[in-house]
Amino acid sequence: MKYVIIGSSAAGINAIRELRKYDQEGEVVLVSRDQSIYSRCILHQYLSGERTLERLNFAEPDFDTLYNVNWMKGREAVGLRPAQHILELDGKEELSYDRLLIATGSHTFIPPIKGLQEAENYIGFRNIDDIEVLREVPKKAKHIVVLGSGLIGIDCATGFLHMGVRVALVDFADWLLNKQLDERAARTYIDAFKAQGVDQYYGVGVSEVRVDENHQIYEIVLSDGTVLPCDYFVITAGVRSNVEFLRDSGLELSRFGLVYDESGRTSDPDVYGAGDVSGQSPIWPAAVKEGMVAAANMAGQRKKMTDYFASKSTMSFLGIHTMSLGIVTPPDDSCRVDIYDKDGVYKKVVSRDGVIIGALLQGDLAYGGVLQQMIARRIDVTRVKKPLFEIDYSDFFHEKANLEFAYEF
Numbered sequence: 001m002k003y004v005i006i007g008s009s010a011a012g013i014n015a016i017r018e019l020r021k022y023d024q025e026g027e028v029v030l031v032s033r034d035q036s037i038y039s040r041c042i043l044h045q046y047l048s049g050e051r052t053l054e055r056l057n058f059a060e061p062d063f064d065t066l067y068n069v070n071w072m073k074g075r076e077a078v079g080l081r082p083a084q085h086i087l088e089l090d091g092k093e094e095l096s097y098d099r100l101l102i103a104t105g106s107h108t109f110i111p112p113i114k115g116l117q118e119a120e121n122y123i124g125f126r127n128i129d130d131i132e133v134l135r136e137v138p139k140k141a142k143h144i145v146v147l148g149s150g151l152i153g154i155d156c157a158t159g160f161l162h163m164g165v166r167v168a169l170v171d172f173a174d175w176l177l178n179k180q181l182d183e184r185a186a187r188t189y190i191d192a193f194k195a196q197g198v199d200q201y202y203g204v205g206v207s208e209v210r211v212d213e214n215h216q217i218y219e220i221v222l223s224d225g226t227v228l229p230c231d232y233f234v235i236t237a238g239v240r241s242n243v244e245f246l247r248d249s250g251l252e253l254s255r256f257g258l259v260y261d262e263s264g265r266t267s268d269p270d271v272y273g274a275g276d277v278s279g280q281s282p283i284w285p286a287a288v289k290e291g292m293v294a295a296a297n298m299a300g301q302r303k304k305m306t307d308y309f310a311s312k313s314t315m316s317f318l319g320i321h322t323m324s325l326g327i328v329t330p331p332d333d334s335c336r337v338d339i340y341d342k343d344g345v346y347k348k349v350v351s352r353d354g355v356i357i358g359a360l361l362q363g364d365l366a367y368g369g370v371l372q373q374m375i376a377r378r379i380d381v382t383r384v385k386k387p388l389f390e391i392d393y394s395d396f397f398h399e400k401a402n403l404e405f406a407y408e409f
C-alpha cells in the first residue's frame, strides 16, 4: 500500500503517527510546502525571539526516519487526477498513490483594500516564512498596523511587544477576540494592551492604504477617516482553505473548503481530508483528531470523528489566563446568565433550559474542571442548591450504601 500525505502540520504529522500503528510496511510519502515541522500556535514566540525554530517543532526531531517516511520538503501539490490515482507536483512531477490524505490547511485571505495591489510591505501571519520576514521588520519599521484582533492578530501584536515598534490593532468588531470573549472579559485585555503601548481601533475597517513611489505603504486610512502612520501592514483578518489545486479534480468542495465525512473520506473513496482544509473547525485539536481518524480509515480501520472542539479556547496573553467555552454572549432572553466578578476574577455561565451552553473564566481557571463536568454531565443548573460558583469537586462525590465513594452529581 502506498500512502501519500500532503501537509506536514497538525493533521498530516498526526495522521502518519496513527498510520504506522496499523501499517508498518506500507510506503509513506509526505509532500509539503513547509520545509520544517512547527506549531503555528506558538509562531509569535518565534517572532519575539522567545523560541528558536527547533523549539517550534512539535514532532520527534528524527520524525521521517522514525516513521519511515519519504518526506518531499518544499514541494507543492498543483493538481490531482483521482481516477488515475495521480497527484501532480510542481516541476511537472507526478506521484502515484493508493490512498491520499489532503491536509493542506489554509492561507491568509488578502482583502481587496484600495491601494494594496501596488504595495509590497504587507504580509499574513500563518507560515514560518511570514515570521522570518516579520522578524526583520523592526530593524527598519517603526509603525506596524495589524488588521484583525482575533487570536492570530493578538498573537502577532504580542510577538511585537518590546521590539521597539509601535503596534496598532484594527478590527471591524467592537472588541478584540470577539468570537471568544464578551465585552467585559475583552476589556481586561484591551486595558492591558493599552498599558503596553498597543493602539487599538475597534468598529472600523481599513478603507485605503497609501503607497509611495517605491511601493511602500506609509499611511493607512480607516473607515471613519482616521489616518495611521504605517511602515508595515500585517493581515490576520481572514483565511481561505488551500484547495486551489483541487479545482479541476472533480472532488467535492464547499464554499469553505474540502468536503469529507466523519471518517475523513472525500467524494473519492481513496482520497481523505483532515484539518483546516475543510474550513469548518480551524483549531489545532480538531486537526490532530481528524488526521488520526482519517489515517486509521486509510489503513483499513473503521473510525469516526466523535469529538467536536468547536468553540473551546484557552489563552494567556500578557499573563492573563482566560477560558472560553461555547456561546458567551446570550443570543436572546431565553438564556440565564450567572456572573461572578471580583478582585480580578471574572466568571460567567450562560445556560438555557437549565443546560449550560457557554462559559467564560478569566483570572482564575480553577473552576474550569468543575464547569466541564457540569457541561459533560448536562447538569441542570436550576436544580443546584448552592450558589453556582461555589460548587467544587466535593459536590460530585457521594457515599453509597456500601460506603464506597461514587463520582456523580
Ligand SMILES: Cc1cc2nc3c(=O)[nH]c(=O)nc-3n(C[C@H](O)[C@H](O)[C@H](O)COP(=O)(O)OP(=O)(O)OC[C@H]3O[C@@H](n4cnc5c(N)ncnc54)[C@H](O)[C@@H]3O)c2cc1C
Pocket: 006, 007, 008, 009, 010, 011, 012, 031, 032, 033, 034, 039, 040, 041, 042, 043, 044, 075, 076, 077, 078, 103, 104, 105, 106, 125, 126, 127, 151, 152, 155, 242, 245, 274, 275, 276, 277, 281, 282, 283, 284, 285, 287
Ligand atoms: C498564528 C496562529 C496561531 C494559532 N493559534 C492557535 C491556538 O492558540 N489554538 C488553536 O487551537 N489553534 C490555533 N491556530 C490554528 C491551528 O494552528 C490550525 O488549526 C492548525 O495548524 C491546522 O493544522 P492543519 O494540519 O490542518 O493545517 P496547517 O497547519 O495550515 O498546515 C498545512 C500544511 O500543508 C502544507 N501545504 C499547503 N498547501 C500545500 C500544497 N499545495 N502542496 C504541498 N503542501 C501544502 C503546508 O506547507 C503545511 O505543512 C493558530 C493558527 C495560527 C496561524
